[in-house]
Amino acid sequence: MGWKTLKLRHGLVLVVIALSICLALLGCAGPASPLTPAPVPESTLTAEVTVTSNRVIADFPDTIAFTLEGTSALPVATINLEYGTDKRSIVSEVSRVEPEYAPGVKIRASWIWEMKKTGSLPPGAKVWWRWRITDKADQTYVTPRQTIVFEDTRYQWQVEVAPDLDVYWHSLGASLVKELTEGVESRLSRVKLVVNIPEERKPKVFVYPSAEELRGAVLFTQEWTGALAFLEYNIILIPVRSDNLDWAKRTLAHEITHLLVREATFGPFGDIPTWLNEGLAQYAEGEMEEYHRQVLDNAIKETKLISVRSLGSGFPADPDQASLAYAQSMSLVSYLVETYGWADMRELLDVFKEGSTYDNALQKVYSFDTGGLEEQWRAHIGAS
Numbered sequence: 001m002g003w004k005t006l007k008l009r010h011g012l013v014l015v016v017i018a019l020s021i022c023l024a025l026l027g028c029a030g031p032a033s034p035l036t037p038a039p040v041p042e043s044t045l046t047a048e049v050t051v052t053s054n055r056v057i058a059d060f061p062d063t064i065a066f067t068l069e070g071t072s073a074l075p076v077a078t079i080n081l082e083y084g085t086d087k088r089s090i091v092s093e094v095s096r097v098e099p100e101y102a103p104g105v106k107i108r109a110s111w112i113w114e115m116k117k118t119g120s121l122p123p124g125a126k127v128w129w130r131w132r133i134t135d136k137a138d139q140t141y142v143t144p145r146q147t148i149v150f151e152d153t154r155y156q157w158q159v160e161v162a163p164d165l166d167v168y169w170h171s172l173g174a175s176l177v178k179e180l181t182e183g184v185e186s187r188l189s190r191v192k193l194v195v196n197i198p199e200e201r202k203p204k205v206f207v208y209p210s211a212e213e214l215r216g217a218v219l220f221t222q223e224w225t226g227a228l229a230f231l232e233y234n235i236i237l238i239p240v241r242s243d244n245l246d247w248a249k250r251t252l253a254h255e256i257t258h259l260l261v262r263e264a265t266f267g268p269f270g271d272i273p274t275w276l277n278e279g280l281a282q283y284a285e286g287e288m289e290e291y292h293r294q295v296l297d298n299a300i301k302e303t304k305l306i307s308v309r310s311l312g313s314g315f316p317a318d319p320d321q322a323s324l325a326y327a328q329s330m331s332l333v334s335y336l337v338e339t340y341g342w343a344d345m346r347e348l349l350d351v352f353k354e355g356s357t358y359d360n361a362l363q364k365v366y367s368f369d370t371g372g373l374e375e376q377w378r379a380h381i382g383a384s
């Protein structure tokens with residue numbers, strides 16, 4: 001049977017290897033890149049395999065094709081492709097597929113990862129893979145793990161390196177990129193979380209000159225014009241022009257703050273109230289937006305504030321109520337950091353990382369719970 005006629009077997013198997021031992025013993029927050037999974041105890045003998053070709057061809061943003069060619073001393077029993085990304089998760093995720101193969105000593109296998117089936121992979125994401133070949137004597141050979149970067153090859157990218165982010169751009173112009181980057185950095189300096197994101201997870205921002213071009217980088221079909229954050233990859237795509245620079249600075253400062261907060265609290269616990277997460281992100285943007293200020297003032301006047309407790313678990317779907325939720329979150333975080341300082345805020349995030357209810361974490365750091373915070377904050381903003 002020629003290799004072109006081979007069909008894929010259907011199983012796409014997700015192998016999840018728990019890192020609970022690492023987390024329990026070391027308190028570490030998981031690896032920088034996906035861990036090599038524990039060896040499969042199928043065989044201790046190594047199959048005699050010669051690999052002549054082991055390559056991938058990426059066709060951004062749609063597919064990545066993996067092919068393997070070589071020979072085996074004994075006829076081949078199974079060939080598996082294992083692959084994954086540098087997406088950050090509590091457990092290491094390994095995907096395994098088994099392309100069909102011709103039984104014999106000649107190895108020819110290929111498989112195509114179609115992003116349409118699994119969801120978009122952002123530009124700049126790293127993909128690793130290795131092949132696992134088992135022969136008739138149940139001996140296994142595993143190719144060395146290799147990595148590629150899934151790049152948006154439609155454009156020639158340049159990079160502006162800043163302390164907290166790397167900005168990839170191709171046609172905006174160096175001076176506008178510099179202005180954008182400095183604007184983001186100066187906003188980020190408002191948020192004193194003191195989080196060090198390791199180099200391999202440093203936020204990457206891909207600047208596209210139009211929303212249309214940006215949409216070409218993801219497999220979305222709907223009309224949509226905002227920025228797009230892939231939080232698990234620390235990758236953000238954003239359309240930037242000279243006439244939306246201020247919006248872009250605010251948006252990037254907001255999204256990168258989410259990444260910093262996520263880094264500060266990452267782990268099996270680490271759940272924080274929505275008002276805290278959104279409040280910190282907005283604090284980075286700068287002063288409260290005029291529209292939010294009005295929404296907040298009206299709600300105070302009409303005694304229609306949303307309770308802080310309900311702002312802990314998600315925001316309302318109604319657009320007006322959502323605006324109020326954002327405005328209140330910004331006001332709450334401003335109150336906390338301007339009254340009690342950033343050291344307490346950092347401690348609060350530490351307590352959440354260790355795992356705590358919202359009330360206990362607030363109690364531990366500020367000596368009041370959610371109800372107490374609401375009372376103090378209402379008095380501070382003059383709400384009854």
Ligand SMILES: [Zn+2]
Pocket residue numbers: 254258277278281
């Ligand atoms: Zn947000």
